[in-house]
Amino acid sequence: MGAENKIKERVSDAVAKSYYKPWYKRVYGRILLSILALIVLLSIYFVIRVAIGYYHAQKGEVYNSELDIWLTEEQYIENQKIASNIITDDDPWLGSENPIINVVIYESFACPFCKDDQETLKRVLEKFGPVLRFTVRDYPTEGLHPGVFDAHLAAGCANEQDAYWPYHDILFANQGDFSKKNLKLLAKTLGVDITQFDKCLDDEIYRFEVRQDYASGIESGVEGTPTYIVNGNLLPGSMSYEMWEEIIGFILKGEL
Numbered sequence: 153m154g155a156e157n158k159i160k161e162r163v164s165d166a167v168a169k170s171y172y173k174p175w176y177k178r179v180y181g182r183i184l185l186s187i188l189a190l191i192v193l194l195s196i197y198f199v200i201r202v203a204i205g206y207y208h209a210q211k212g213e214v215y216n217s218e219l220d221i222w223l224t225e226e227q228y229i230e231n232q233k234i235a236s237n238i239i240t241d242d243d244p245w246l247g248s249e250n251p252i253i254n255v256v257i258y259e260s261f262a263c264p265f266c267k268d269d270q271e272t273l274k275r276v277l278e279k280f281g282p283v284l285r286f287t288v289r290d291y292p293t294e295g296l297h298p299g300v301f302d303a304h305l306a307a308g309c310a311n312e313q314d315a316y317w318p319y320h321d322i323l324f325a326n327q328g329d330f331s332k333k334n335l336k337l338l339a340k341t342l343g344v345d346i347t348q349f350d351k352c353l354d355d356e357i358y359r360f361e362v363r364q365d366y367a368s369g370i371e372s373g374v375e376g377t378p379t380y381i382v383n384g385n386l387l388p389g390s391m392s393y394e395m396w397e398e399i400i401g402f403i404l405k406g407e408l
Contacts, residue, residue, distance in 0.1 A: 242308075242361055244316045246277055247285035253403050256287050256381040258369045261304060261323040262297030262330065263377040265390045270324055276396045284400065288320070290365040291377050299330035301362065306335040306349075308358030313344045 257273075259266040277286060290304040303323050310319035322338050323330075332353060339349045352358075369379070373386050380387040382399060391399075 242311075243287045243289060243365075244311055244320070245285055245287040246317070247281050248283055251285035252283040253280070253400060254285055254287070254383055256289055256372075258289050258291040258365075258372075258374045258377060258379040258381075260291050260293040260297065260300055260377040261307070261320075262300040262327055263293055264327070266378045267324045267327060269378055269390050270321070272391070272393050272396070275393050276400075280396075280400055283404070289369060290362045291369045291374060291379070292362065292366065293377060297330075302332055302335060302353070303330040304362045305356055305358050306332075306339065306353050308361060309349050309352035310339060310342070310344065312352065313349065315339075315342045315344050318342055 259269075273286060277284065290307075292300045292304045294301050307316060307319055307323065310316050319339065319342060322341070326334070326338060335353060336346065336350055340346055372381060374388070376388065378388075378390060380391065383403060387399075
């Protein structure tokens with residue numbers, strides 16, 4: 153019986169200990185401690201962010217919320233100057249409303265290298281869109297590709313109906329036949345007002361804009377397509393995704 157009593161005493165002690173378990177070892181205690189730890193960490197993070205912001209603000213730097221990055225006053229002013237110099241109302245563009253990196257693309261719809269670069273440019277825009285703007289300008293390679301001037305005219309006609317980018321992609325996908333008849337057939341697939349489009353193309357409404365873009369390219373030193381002007385720096389020829397990453401990295405670090 154002595155052994156049996158000892159077993160009962162031990163069981164009673166175990167039950168008592170489990171019943172009187174400290175609050176921080178209970179489920180609700182662990183949850184409460186986790187919440188308190190999270191509050192402390194968030195408070196520390198907030199204090200650090202405020203301190204960093206105060207430090208940069210004291211230096212006169214400007215915060216870019218899209219990329220969560222601080223720019224010196226000189227960098228901000230220079231970017232705004234570049235944007236105002238290269239961007240006009242009629243130039244189609246994709247990317248940021250307030251870019252840190254402005255890229256002007258001179259391309260020809262008949263250029264095979266421009267066509268090859270399109271997927272790379274989409275990848276770059278997908279990753280760096282919050283800080284980058286691609287602005288496209290016409291540079292029809294008429295001496296090499298007959299009919300390409302009409303393709304650029306047609307792109308302008310698509311643009312006035314807010315269909316530039318899908319038509320842009322269709323033109324690159326259908327290099328080789330840029331007759332006005334085919335250009336009109338391609339436009340039909342987009343559901344635009346075809347009567348308006350056909351008249352625009354037949355009247356060559358955008359011939360002046362296309363010539364103006366081409367002239368601006370010549371003035372900037374463009375000799376062929378594709379050519380990229382990145383924050384004022386002329387970069388001729390196709391570029392790989394890795395090259396774009398490196399160039400953008402240099403700019404964001406203030407090294408270019």
